[in-house]
Amino acid sequence: MTATLDHPLVTAARRLADDVLSPAAEAHDREGVTPAAIDSVKASGVLGVSAPAAYGGAEAPAAVGREIAEILAGACCSTFFVQAQHHTPVRMLAEGEEAIRRRWLRPLSEGTLLAGIAFSHLRAYPELPVRATRVAGGWRFDGRVPWYTGWGLNDVFLLGGATEDGEVVFAGVAAREQPGLTATDPLQLAALTGARTVGLLLDGLVLPDEAVVVRLPYERWATEDRPKNTNTNPAVFGVARAALDLLDASGDGEAKETAGVLRERLAAARRDAYALVDEVPPAERLDDRLAVKVRAYDLMRAATTAAIAAGGGRAFGLSHPAQRLAREGLFLVVQGQTREVRTAHLEALRS
Template identity: 85%
Template sequence: MTATLDHPLVEAAHRLADDVLSPAAEAHDREGVTPEAIAAVKASGVLGANAPAAYGGSEAPAPVGREIAEVLAGACCSTFFVQAQHHTPVRTLVAGREAARERWLRQLSDGTVLAGVAFSHLRAYPRLPVRATRVPGGWRFDGRVPWYTGWGLNDLFVLGGATEDGEVVFAVADAVEQPGLTPTPPLQLAALTGARTVGLLLDGLVLPDDAVALHLPHERWATDDRPKNTNTNPAVFGVARAALALLDTSDDGEAKGTADDLRARLDAARRDAYALVDEVPPAERLDDRLAVKTRAYDLMRAATTAAVVAGGGRAFGLSHPAQRLAREGLFLVVQGQTAEVRTAHLRALRT
């Protein structure tokens, strides 16, 4: 198995996983991530992993953030996915306007506040699922956010909207029902229903100018955004590793042998994926990134399927982690999927 990084935040993630998330994972999957689990996430320090030290964060190296993601995803993917949203608002505020940064970044960095995101719909441009319109003193948002994770758990979120003339606006809002913002009922999903995902109906939500973190041309934002989803999500390795750990506990020698074989191949894919992130400029070798991403998907699917096979009929009980990991793996296959990723994955499945 890949060696665990020696870092206080990685140790904190393991304690959080072992003491809080793993024991509750099946309950979270069926009934929803609890406020108590989120309180433990906030207290652990992991929310500040990539936040600047000047604002109370840890400013940890990228490999530390990836290891934390793997540990949390393998323990409880629903909780992982809720907290995963938080790191994008942190980066947005770091790069954004001073007023928004000074108002919110410290609370996000020290874990006092948990943030979500509502802007993946911007990838549908030139369609405008959420329209941003300039009004006196701020911006008005209208439309529908199809996917918002963490409702009832997040304190704030960053909302993105596009203008008629090709600009995008990102603003910070309170994650509560308010004039101009209404959540849909929770979405019932095949996996990660526990992450409390809803749609957001926007009908004249007005956010003031000092809530705006970024305002830039859509094409400039998209140029930076497009390469990101060609990289392999660390959660894929976390779920696969958790499935292999189940095989390790089996009394069946074939199960253990399968785990050993898959682990070696998974570690190789992990090294290749992270080398591309660490050593190659973000917009280069996209085909190689997509190739290792689909390879990692295949290995995750093999690992979770092996855990179900080894568990037999018992693995289909909702109290058994194998079936949960298999469903979480399917979720990760489509999470953050772009047309480019979908095309590459479908083509890879032909061979």
């Protein structure tokens, strides 16, 4: 843990959080994450935390990436969520086709470009919200991406589509309107509206073969994808810790006592969650992963509720971080939610 906390990128993330993100969090929440904030994220180096060193990344241990995620989420969850999309394209490009890897992986690893993702709709298969069709020299994409975060902030994104015969195709796309690609108006959400989430309308978007990152059978992709969301999102711990920090800073003895109790419980859940990630193969002990995930949600909810209770009526002002953290916590309950996660959460609430 000490080595993780001493990592240069963790230090950079704390500086980014303290100097840029935390002071702007309420403004980002109401008005949107700014290009200037994204420039600061790029300059900090955190976008390369898991990227291969051969392409200019840090290739840091997973624990470093988790710590950075907690720091950024606790400072400004909207900005965290925008940059969080970046790391999946980096990982996929590192193992993907050579042409697109040569074009994009270095600028993504060095943080000169920011990537987004557009493929969660693939989990609806055999429905085809986005259909991929082979055409001469490339692929055509048609349909609607219901959820795309970072529009106007991302430079490029990873688009996923499924074919009629059960293959998934991932390709790189410039993050701008172009023939066959338009964006909806920004979605108005109860939380993280500042992350600039839109829908993407695809009507004959044609991408060349050189844009393809990977093609594989849907079942192979789904087998690797399904267990991922059973793990606890580090952002849950980051938002909870930020709420506990508010309690500690309140000057109220009962609030600080409550923070102490919840902090111990949160630390235990964090240890259990990360031990499952680090020590157990990804497809094993899924029930245990879901159980600790639900436990972490409960502690996050308790922490954010305690911050509102301690703040009283003023905590509901839009300039007060307690209400923002509570709404961000609710967002994290449904972000990346699968049927298994939803079932586990509802069963826990009934018990």
